[in-house]
Amino acid sequence: MLSSSNLTVISSSEFPSQRLLARQLFLPDIQILEIFIAISVFTAIKSLRQSMKQGLPVWPIVGMLPSLVMGLRGNLYEWITEVLYHQNGTFRFKGPWFSSLNCVVTSDPRNIEHILKTEFPKYPKGSFFRETVRDLLGDGIFNADGEVWHQQRKTASIEFHSAKFRQLTVESLHELVHSRLLPVLHRHFVEQLVPIDLQDILLRLTFDNVCMIAFGVDPGCSSPNLPAIPFANAFEVATEATVLRFVTPKFIWKTMRHFNLGTEKRLKFALKEVNQFAKNVIEKRKRENGNEIKRSDLLSVFMGLKDENGEPYSEKFLKDICVNFILAGRDTSSVALSWFFWLIDRNPEVEERILAEICRILEKRGEAAAVESSGGDVAFEVEEIKKMEYLQAALSEALRLFPSVPVDHKEAIKDDVLPDGTKLKKRTKVIYAIYAMGRTEAIWGKDCNEFKPERWLRDGRFMAESAYRFTAFNGGPRLCLGKDFAYYQMKYTAASIILRYRVRVAEKHPVVPKLALTIYMKYGLKVNMFKRDKEELQKYFKSE
Numbered sequence: 001m002l003s004s005s006n007l008t009v010i011s012s013s014e015f016p017s018q019r020l021l022a023r024q025l026f027l028p029d030i031q032i033l034e035i036f037i038a039i040s041v042f043t044a045i046k047s048l049r050q051s052m053k054q055g056l057p058v059w060p061i062v063g064m065l066p067s068l069v070m071g072l073r074g075n076l077y078e079w080i081t082e083v084l085y086h087q088n089g090t091f092r093f094k095g096p097w098f099s100s101l102n103c104v105v106t107s108d109p110r111n112i113e114h115i116l117k118t119e120f121p122k123y124p125k126g127s128f129f130r131e132t133v134r135d136l137l138g139d140g141i142f143n144a145d146g147e148v149w150h151q152q153r154k155t156a157s158i159e160f161h162s163a164k165f166r167q168l169t170v171e172s173l174h175e176l177v178h179s180r181l182l183p184v185l186h187r188h189f190v191e192q193l194v195p196i197d198l199q200d201i202l203l204r205l206t207f208d209n210v211c212m213i214a215f216g217v218d219p220g221c222s223s224p225n226l227p228a229i230p231f232a233n234a235f236e237v238a239t240e241a242t243v244l245r246f247v248t249p250k251f252i253w254k255t256m257r258h259f260n261l262g263t264e265k266r267l268k269f270a271l272k273e274v275n276q277f278a279k280n281v282i283e284k285r286k287r288e289n290g291n292e293i294k295r296s297d298l299l300s301v302f303m304g305l306k307d308e309n310g311e312p313y314s315e316k317f318l319k320d321i322c323v324n325f326i327l328a329g330r331d332t333s334s335v336a337l338s339w340f341f342w343l344i345d346r347n348p349e350v351e352e353r354i355l356a357e358i359c360r361i362l363e364k365r366g367e368a369a370a371v372e373s374s375g376g377d378v379a380f381e382v383e384e385i386k387k388m389e390y391l392q393a394a395l396s397e398a399l400r401l402f403p404s405v406p407v408d409h410k411e412a413i414k415d416d417v418l419p420d421g422t423k424l425k426k427r428t429k430v431i432y433a434i435y436a437m438g439r440t441e442a443i444w445g446k447d448c449n450e451f452k453p454e455r456w457l458r459d460g461r462f463m464a465e466s467a468y469r470f471t472a473f474n475g476g477p478r479l480c481l482g483k484d485f486a487y488y489q490m491k492y493t494a495a496s497i498i499l500r501y502r503v504r505v506a507e508k509h510p511v512v513p514k515l516a517l518t519i520y521m522k523y524g525l526k527v528n529m530f531k532r533d534k535e536e537l538q539k540y541f542k543s544e
């Protein structure tokens with residue numbers, strides 16, 4: 001309570017000196033206020049001028065972070081596309097003071113060619129990337145530079161181009177599509193319970209497939225009973241939490257990791273599951289190799305090699321190899337196929353043309369009657385898949401609009417100037433925005449936002465694009481090693497489904513991208529399957 005004894009009463013005799021004191025006390029405050037206002041006006045004008053130059057408001061202390069946070073609330077990739085559009089293909093992102101978020105973002109093909117090919121040695125993944133993804137990817141191929149990368153690339157490249165490996169990829173895919181994928185879809189069609197999540201089923205398929213070809217192990221995730229796979233959930237959590245590190249100031253995520261908080265806690269937990277899976281795979285392979293079972297998978301090849309000290313590769317390094325190849329081979333093709341099926345649901349005329357092409361090719365082998373009568377237990381030949389050029393165009397078009405890896409990262413190790421004139425200081429991070437490139441008018445024309453497989457065809461033949469305009473598979477010395485296999489896998493899977501079913505996205509199912517290393521659909525792809533009947537297929541055979 002306030003009593004009169006607590007109050008200081010100023011008598012009239014004391015008043016002048018008190019006023020003097022008050023003036024002495026308050027004047028500095030007024031000056032501070034004036035200085036504060038002046039600084040605010042100055043920074044506001046500076047920020048406005050910088051904003052006009054750089055496209056986004058640059059706030060004192062926090063830089064462009066508020067705009068990024070707004071972008072993160074919606075579709076981040078669309079936000080980047082929009083900013084790049086207004087900045088003619090390149091902008092400088094200014095992060096908060098003392099954060100590691102400053103970078104240059106570009107979608108200009110000249111810059112992309114410069115960093116991926118012409119000046120490749122100047123642009124490694126770099127220390128920032130390595131540190132950010134190290135807990136998940138270790139020293140595996142996606143996260144390696146210099147000799148460590150080169151050694152893995154060389155070994156994997158020889159393996160990927162060997163006839164034995166190619167045969168293994170074809171056989172394992174055929175086995176998976178016919179004994180797992182199609183029975184699962186058929187059961188769904190017969191039972192017609194609730195819409196199924198096609199993205200989940202495709203992820204299971206590509207997971208089993210990459211494990212079979214890279215490690216000689218079949219995890220059985222796409223078996224007809226669709227078993228729970230703790231690894232898959234853990235892997236998704238781990239990639240999501242890892243990508244969040246890119247947009248979080250380093251000292252924050254490091255503190256969170258230290259105290260085991262929030263996403264870092266989830267990441268740690270998920271990594272245990274991921275690493276355990278990789279460990280089991282390695283142990284299994286070691287046991288079998290010890291029993292003189294000769295394997296031609298990638299892991300067995302790496303197990304037979306020696307490091308720079310003449311020692312066999314460590315368990316940790318073999319684990320890194322496993323995790324990197326799972327990321328490379330599982331998520332990329334399955335999310336690409338998911339977006340492809342979503343796009344053809346919205347563009348039925350494309351679906352018709354794909355089906356017509358498949359039927360035309362099948363007709364050549366005289367199996368039309370079989371297909372018509374049974375709905376088809378048709379297994380495509382390698383040569384037939386190669387001939388599906390319209391399908392290849394449609395898949396490329398899906399990848400143009402929804403590249404599996406939507407943004408990628410490099411770091412300049414020397415001062416440099418990009419072909420568009422952007423000056424880079426040593427250690428500047430460069431983000432190349434692959435998603436934005438697919439939606440750039442200057443690259444693809446005014447209809448860049450439309451799904452038009454025809455843009456990939458010349459006289460009915462598929463025409464590949466330059467890797468620096470269509471960067472979905474990266475380019476230069478780090479071009480995707482699995483590109484040919486990925487096209488084969490996607491074409492075989494898509495053709496096998498389209499020949500038998502109309503895939504329709506469930507009504508009102510929300511389709512939005514998720515923020516992760518690959519562009520998953522956040523809520524999966526819930527679809528209903530409708531079997532094509534004899535009459536429908538007959539129409540296509542007769543139309544040729």
Ligand code: HEM
Binds near residue numbers: 142399
């Ligand atoms: C639609 C399917 C695929 C897409 C869009 C795709 C895309 C990419 C991209 C963008 C990169 C560069 C990543 C980076 O350096 O940051 C890459 C690298 C790589 N990809 Fe793919 N990929 C696909 C399928 C596959 C498959 C199925 C495999 C193997 C089974 C594979 C194996 C690799 C490997 C080993 C690298 C590392 C190359 C290196 O750094 O030297 N990819 N891929």
